[in-house]
Amino acid sequence: MTRLQGKVVLITGAAGGLGEAFARAAAREGARLVLTDLDPEGIHAYADSLDAERLILAHDVTSRAAWEETIAATRARFSALHGLVHNAGRGTPFLFSEMSDAQWRAMMAVNLDSVFIGTQVALPLLEESGPASVVNISSVAAMVCTAGMTAYCASKAGVRMLTKSLAVEFALQGLPIRVNSVHPAFTRTRMVEDILAASGDPARAEKRLARAIALKRLGEPREIAGVVIHLLSDESSFTTGAEHVIDGGLTAM
Numbered sequence: 001m002t003r004l005q006g007k008v009v010l011i012t013g014a015a016g017g018l019g020e021a022f023a024r025a026a027a028r029e030g031a032r033l034v035l036t037d038l039d040p041e042g043i044h045a046y047a048d049s050l051d052a053e054r055l056i057l058a059h060d061v062t063s064r065a066a067w068e069e070t071i072a073a074t075r076a077r078f079s080a081l082h083g084l085v086h087n088a089g090r091g092t093p094f095l096f097s098e099m100s101d102a103q104w105r106a107m108m109a110v111n112l113d114s115v116f117i118g119t120q121v122a123l124p125l126l127e128e129s130g131p132a133s134v135v136n137i138s139s140v141a142a143m144v145c146t147a148g149m150t151a152y153c154a155s156k157a158g159v160r161m162l163t164k165s166l167a168v169e170f171a172l173q174g175l176p177i178r179v180n181s182v183h184p185a186f187t188r189t190r191m192v193e194d195i196l197a198a199s200g201d202p203a204r205a206e207k208r209l210a211r212a213i214a215l216k217r218l219g220e221p222r223e224i225a226g227v228v229i230h231l232l233s234d235e236s237s238f239t240t241g242a243e244h245v246i247d248g249g250l251t252a253m
């Protein structure tokens with residue numbers, strides 16, 4: 001369990017769900033961690049169970065000033081950054097005809113602008129620390145759509161092409177930074193629990209979601225974490241600009 005030994009990895013949105021699963025898996029693989037969230041209480045709740053050196057920060061990924069503080073704190077504590085996982089996100093459904101400008105922009109800010117701002121602010125430290133790896137948590141919503149998820153689908157599709165563009169630009173500039181995207185389908189986290197609860201009949205809603213998946217079940221966070229660890233590690237040193245779909249066969253049907 002040393003695939004990330006010696007590496008410093010920053011994970012946003014780490015207070016639960018996928019972010020917590022990534023933090024637990026990265027700790028098991030020997031990484032030193034910077035764990036951030038808008039509300040870091042959830043990180044403090046499990047942090048003592050991690051066998052890893054760690055820095056826990058309150059961090060709004062939509063704010064450039066907050067990114068500057070987070071990266072400065074990372075530099076001060078660890079003097080390096082080898083892995084950056086853009087995981088923080090929101091999946092609030094909005095009916096297109098009723099969506100306000102503010103709701104559209106808020107979705108873009110947290111899901112897409114955060115990847116632009118965060119990668120740009122982290123760039124000098126990633127370059128100094130290279131080989132480095134940026135992992136962007138997009139979604140199958142970048143490839144297939146669901147009614148009521150216009151802004152979410154557009155934001156996650158933006159992350160998909162931003163990933164490829166950064167990967168190519170960094171490679172052509174000779175920067176030692178790989179960039180890849182991960183595209184999960186419905187995985188059991190608070191985001192999906194909220195969607196199920198909003199339906200009024202969570203059990204029925206889960207069955208309906210599962211029907212869209214070839215494996216006929218939701219994913220578990222640890223099933224996404226394995227791919228993220230691979231992308232953060234030097235095992236994937238020839239992988240950049242690639243999209244990693246983890247969807248139980250949803251997009252194959």
Ligand SMILES: NC(=O)c1ccc[n+]([C@@H]2O[C@H](COP(=O)([O-])OP(=O)(O)OC[C@H]3O[C@@H](n4cnc5c(N)ncnc54)[C@H](O)[C@@H]3O)[C@@H](O)[C@H]2O)c1
Pocket residue numbers: 012013014015016017018019036037038039059060061062086087088089090091110137138139140183184185186187188189190191192
């Ligand atoms: N669960 C799924 O089925 C699924 C599928 C595809 C993609 N995703 C993506 O995976 C990522 C993680 O989602 P999850 O399912 O674990 O959901 P989650 O709601 O459990 O976790 C999201 C985290 O992001 C944090 N966050 C929200 N806004 C923030 C901000 N402005 N600044 C910092 N942190 C903020 C939240 O506090 C929360 O802890 C998201 O980007 C989501 O779009 C999830």
